[in-house]
Amino acid sequence: MHLYNTLSRTKEPFVALRPPHVGMYVCGPTVYGAPHLGHARPYVTFDVLNRYLRYLGYKVRYVRNITDVGHLVDDADEGEDKIARRARLEKKEPMELVQLYTLAFHKAMDLLGNQPPSIEPRASGHIPEQIEMIEGLIRKGFAYESNGSVYFDLEAYRLKYPYGVLSGRVVDELVAGAGNERRALAGQSEKRKPEDFALWKNAEPEHIMRWNSPWGQGFPGWHIECSAMGVKYLDAPFDIHGGGMDLLFPHHESEIAQTTACHNCAPCRYWVHNNMVTINGQKMGKSLDNFINLDDLFAGTHPLLSQAYDPLSIRFFILQAQYRSTLDFSDSALSASAKGYKRWVQGLKELLAYNPVKSEAHSVTHSHKRQGTRPGLEGLLNSTLFEAKAQTALNDDLNTPVLIALVYELLNEFQTVKSGKIVVSPADWDDLKTKVKVYVTDILGFDLSDEVSDTSLSSALEASMKLILDLRQQAKDSKNWAQSDLIRDALNEAGIKVMDDKEGSRWSLG
């Protein structure tokens, strides 16, 4: 498998450092607000990567943090903690807020079809580890205390290690900061150099979230949690570090500096970054008034949306683009994709439900021109070929859109089977079904089981629907169209669609 490594800016063959184990760390959400569209893309992406690595036989430890402390807000807030700020506004305990949004996040992730990570460490639960790491950095001369805060000494670091390799940043230019006005950061006067970043922040008296430390009461800086927790659970260097492209600088650059300075080795081997989502071509941002929460997306309660979107159709939409391209969300793009998704899933369900007729010996092959060609199906219906192509797609930097397109093509070829033009043997068909299920459900994470999960309810519904449709059929047989249309319309209003075809009537929910 090849993965694009931001560090080298090329696709590199993936080689695990300690096979069969793979350590993957992905920057998790800051739980100070409702989960939004920006959360959907990275976590769907890395969920598929996690699933695929497992499929390839790796034992993956997937660590994704919950940030519930310490992110500084901008100068207007004088270094006040984001979570503390929201807590005051909503008059809740900070941890109450954290709990609320953590649960909302988990629920959204579940709806999107994401498997939970192996470990989901909280920053607030790892204060001692962070303090320990900061102490180590001070001991080694890469950090200094100032006025109850601790800052990373970038100058000292740069004397020994290169800085800015990941993001392509040059420190002197950062400081010069040509062009736009630079934001005045809190505590700038305490720093030796403006480019130094906070490892620990002294808490003002009104700051709610605070912990004891060797430097007085305070809270950890933004970047240190990922370094401390990543090393704790995965050991540096681990295999993969993922996150959104927006985290490249300064967050990941700082992580590299911290871990390298502390442990004298890079945090990880591969840096994998997903690109951003845009809304109607524009960056999504709270200030731009185009922020879409996942709840609103799933319920259709957002002014920019014309309808509710099935969470898995959002997953489909996300996976229809390669993770390194920007992905533009618009109502029209979503509804186009949702339609395609519906057909895709329906076709797959039919494929999985299809049972080839057991027939004579020659059923396996069809129209092989030459004698001696190996038996088997042509095209994607041949499970070996399907798998080879599917794997090629994913091996190429997780090219999920190509895999999805491949399945569409397979469904197209399935038509020739349905129509009887090609006869398949039950054994071949079982092979194909197994492979398709692996790629579509195990790896891509879609659900091809039937919607109604409650079995007693399901069978009751099944039976009553059969009765109703039988009655309607009787009406149809006696050409009582008024009666049959009445039944269909009434069912339609109840949310049940009825479709007639040659074999009779079919129905589906929604």
Add this chain to the structure above:
RNA sequence: GGUCGGGUGGCCGAGUGGCUAGGCAGAGCUCUGCAAAAGCUCCUACAGCGGUUCGAAUCCGCUCUCGACCUCCA
């Protein structure tokens, strides 16, 4: 201003030197009491201008243009 990444058919979105991805929309057709669904067929594009090459969406140069980041962010 700096760094990085893009511009592909009506829309979304793959594709890194030759072999028309795929989806949605649109058109025609099949099926059909009507409808819906499904299926079949059609729609052959790569920002512009140069260059390299037998051959360029793909490589090189320039121009135009969009976006991300530059200490809140997924």
